[in-house]
Amino acid sequence: MSTYSKELEVAELAVQRATLLTKKVFHEKAKGTLSKDDKSPVTIGDFGAQALIIHAIKQNFPDDEVVGEEEASSLRDDHKLRDQIWALVESTRLADPSAEKIIGGPIPTVDAMLDAIDAGNSAGGSKGRIWALDPIDGTKGFLRGGQYAVCLALMVDGDVKVGVLGCPNLPVDDSAPLSADVGVDQTDSDGKGVLFSAVAGQGATSRPLGTAGLGQSQPIHMKPVKDISQATFCESVEAGHSSHGDQSAIASKLGITKQSVRMDSQAKYGSIARGAGDIYLRLPVSATYQEKIWDHAAGDLIVREAGGQVTDSLGRRLDFSKGRTLAENRGVVAAPAAVHGHVLEVVKEVLAKK
Incomplete structure (x- = not known):
């Protein structure tokens, strides 16, 4: 077993499950959008993805802290929005039962979902095991049909040890060049959806995003820039x-x-x-x-x-x-x-x- 192998597997499967939820919302015209105090948008996808990922972390590493972008106070007041998110969370499963078991299975109740969202309240810092989570990074891109990512990293004593990015609208093909219009009018159709991962000292990989267990990974490298x-x-x-x-x-x-x-x-x-x-x-x-x-x-x-x-x-x-x-x-x-x-x-x- 390599160092942080369990953390990596849990992170990859949790991010993959969360991307399944975000993809459902991505295709809806109404995304349940709210404005936070800093005027940035948040959707039902942000809340649902945060709940799924923090639930997986707490099932496997109960003493770990999480720095998450969202919190659930608005959902505790708005039952209609809360119920929308709960329906999404309940409907999102990995097709492989063994993979689902690794990340702790389904969230049992609505209250457990709200508590999971609020468990992202760590202040961070330089001591201990702390996860940094952005359930939908690039919410404006998500809303306009562009690029977004589900992002999760484990920091140990302030140093990042594990990192995972789920990018549903990027091509699976690592050799596909970036086009100038990659930030707009995107889809998660066939050939799209990639999971990037890394462990400190062990290199970085990509693999296709799936709906069950983890797909085959391959190492990735930055391209030499000759000119x-x-x-x-x-x-x-x-x-x-x-x-x-x-x-x-x-x-x-x-x-x-x-x-x-x-x-x-x-x-x-x-x-x-x-x-x-x-x-x-x-x-x-x-x-x-x-x-x-x-x-x-x-x-x-x-x-x-x-x-x-x-x-x-x-x-x-x-x-x-x-x-x-x-x-x-x-x-x-x-x-x-x-x-x-x-x-x-x-x-x-x-x-x-x-």
């Missing part, structure tokens, strides 16, 4: 999430003329980890904004285990030990290890002129 001017550049769709202007200036200084690929969620991390893209930048748009750990923990590990380097805009490793946010970091620069230093130099040069 950086030919690199494929990934960035967020939302200008409020990342500075498109700064990123355009950086691309220009690197000699990159290809149109950047804009997509929501940690699907960007998975895409560059398997060589479909090359560089991912997320540069701050506000001096006070702090990235959330659940938006980066799984992707950070997967890219590094695939041969990449991930730092902030000052060259510091992302620090997941400071609580629920990357309080000590500014932005994200992810690229193949061989060219990361050059990309970072240009990032610093452009940001220094601001």
